[in-house]
Structure formats: structure tokens, C-alpha cells
Amino acid sequence: MSLPHSEVDDLKVLIETYRDAGPENMRRLVEIMVYDRARFATPELCQARSDAALARPEHLRNYVEGLPKGSPLPKWVDPELLPTIQVPTLLIHPPVSPPRTHSRPARP
Numbered sequence: 001m002s003l004p005h006s007e008v009d010d011l012k013v014l015i016e017t018y019r020d021a022g023p024e025n026m027r028r029l030v031e032i033m034v035y036d037r038a039r040f041a042t043p044e045l046c047q048a049r050s051d052a053a054l055a056r057p058e059h060l061r062n063y064v065e066g067l068p069k070g071s072p073l074p075k076w077v078d079p080e081l082l083p084t085i086q087v088p089t090l091l092i093h094p095p096v097s098p099p100r101t102h103s104r105p106a107r108p
Helices: 007-019 023-033 043-054 057-069 079-084
Strands: none
Touching: 007 023, 007 057, 023 043, 043 057
């Protein structure tokens, strides 16, 4: 019997991918971020995302080094300012409702 999937598991994958942004870890990360894994978590996409991440090692290093300081959202950031962000942004946060299960409902 396996334990149910949780957002904590997803965050572990995110952190592991920042520590080692190779194609296999990137596949694991892409799979938790897309609705249709078969369509979007392709080897080509995962390789491209890995290549892009590895091209910026300072970004990967800054993220990992910031974890003990409260990253990815530093504690000094005022959450009230988040709605004022003017660029496309992906924010990952703890759930505010009951945790979802690993299975995803079918879309209409």
C-alpha cells in the first residue's frame, strides 16, 4: 500500500529538480505541472526545459541556497503586493483547501 500523493511530494520534486536539473528530474517536475502528461510531458520538452535550466546555473544555485531563508518566496516579500505583478508568473503555494489527490478530474 502506498501513501497518498501530496503537495509536499510535489515540492520535493521541485527542489530535487533545482538541485539536479537533468532531463529525468525535469520530466518528473513537468508531469506534476501539466494536466495532460501524455501530450505535454514529452521527452523533447523535458530535454528543452533541462537545457534551459542548466544554461542558468546561477538561478538554480540561488534557489537552492535560498531555501533555508524562506524561498521560493522570501519572508520579506509582502503578499499584498503579489496581485500587482505585471508579468506572467507561476506561484506555487500550500493548499488553502483540502489537498487534492494524485488523480485529476476529467475536464469537460
